[in-house]
Amino acid sequence: MDINTIEQYMNRFNPRLVAFVLGAVKKVPYFRKMIKAIVRKESAAIMKELEGSIKPYRRAFAEYASLPATGRPRKEIRDLMRKIKSREEGKWKNGFVSGAVYHGDAAHIEFLNEIYAINSQTNPLHSDVWPSIAKYEAEIVSMTAAMLGAGSDSGVCGTVTSGGTESILLAMKSYRDRAREERGIKKPEMIVPVTVHAAFDKASQYFNIRMIKVPVDDKFRADVKAVRRAITRRTIVIVGSAPSFPHGMVDPIEEMSELARKKKIGFHTDACLGGFILPWIERLGYPVPSFDFRLPGVTSISADTHKYGYAAKGTSVILYRDPELRHYQFYKTSEWPGGLYFSPTFAGSRPGALSAACWAAMVSLGEKGYLDAAGRIVKTAEKIKKGIEKIPGLRIMGDPLWVVAFASDELNIYRVMDFMTTRGWSLNGLHKPSCVHICVTLRHTRPRVAERFLKDLRAAVDYVRKNPGEKGDMAPVYGMAASFPDRTAVTDMLDAYLDTLYKV
């Protein structure tokens, strides 16, 4: 018996009934073991099929499972990497990838590389040796806060982190520690919409904060009434996205943060994706719901410089309304034999060159650079949205600004995505509900990219309609994820994927 047989069999029943029966059956150790074994076998088979595409350089280039006896010549290493780079860069450079590379113009990259090289030895852990990085980071935080509605003497402060996930983890840890210290809360809870980024689930697991998920409305925005109902004495923070990763919708942050303010609870706006684009879209006159420090209930914001801030990968900003909250983020110890030790974020040593490059990106673009970029991105997204609306069988999820998710009531949307992959596209598959999105970046604003996307999408829909029996590549993976209500079965498959990534 394989997953397809089980899937076909299960598809005949009501999914709730299947979930209930599987849930009950799983409680019996024998069946639990059997289900796990089937899933393991099936994940292994899927991974074997995918291994070729996950590891495309096998045997094509020199491989080192252990150190070479003597070092290889620098030229050889450089040549190898240049060859590999040339294989990969066409895809993102020519705008085939959703999100991922947000700027990508050659002159911009060269400039950031130059800045990195100037600062490559810096480490802000040693602020006495490199006070330059403290200067750059303080200014990155200040420029970001000013952009996100903090007045000059508002007290809003923050730190530079390694990315959106770290900003979110740090904020959740700070709320947890503050609640424990100031309110004696030992079993903290955070309220998040189901569409919030997985980093919040990570924070929940890492820091033992119970995650209370609330549903979203038909436009994929958090249900405010459900948020109100979910608040308890243990709630330490409420979270809203501006916008959410899956559907690009901004939650009703004004109402949500007011609820938090009235109950004296923290409110975090996750503007990792939108922090560096929403302020400029708003200035261009597009309808942008309030989300930043202009709302009195918002107590922290994460905003990623390495997305629409157009910095190199590896930086983000976490902002707090006041320094007291930031103190819960800082690590400090006076007990270590290694001396007085303190660091603002999770890492000890950090690449100061990335902060320098981030500062350089922000200062070189300036307000005008961000404004122009935002204008080009929303205009391209509008073209894409209009085009998708005209394709029979597809519908857009919600009413997004530049992250455009689409679904189908007639076709398997993952097979549409699989077809797009054969045309070179790398789109994001989403589920619960099943859909696919394209996160529009500057790469897509180049001539003819949006037109090519729509042409390929029309062909994809046509193809899937005419070939209903085909299996596809990612379609079975999502099929399996959707049909197995058992979380561990799906996460086992993800373990297998990560294991494969680390195979030489």
Ligand SMILES: Cc1ncc(COP(=O)(O)O)c(C=O)c1O
């Ligand atoms: C809304 C949102 N929050 C958080 C993150 C996490 O960011 P990172 O991948 O930099 O950790 C993302 C990433 O896409 C995001 O879209």
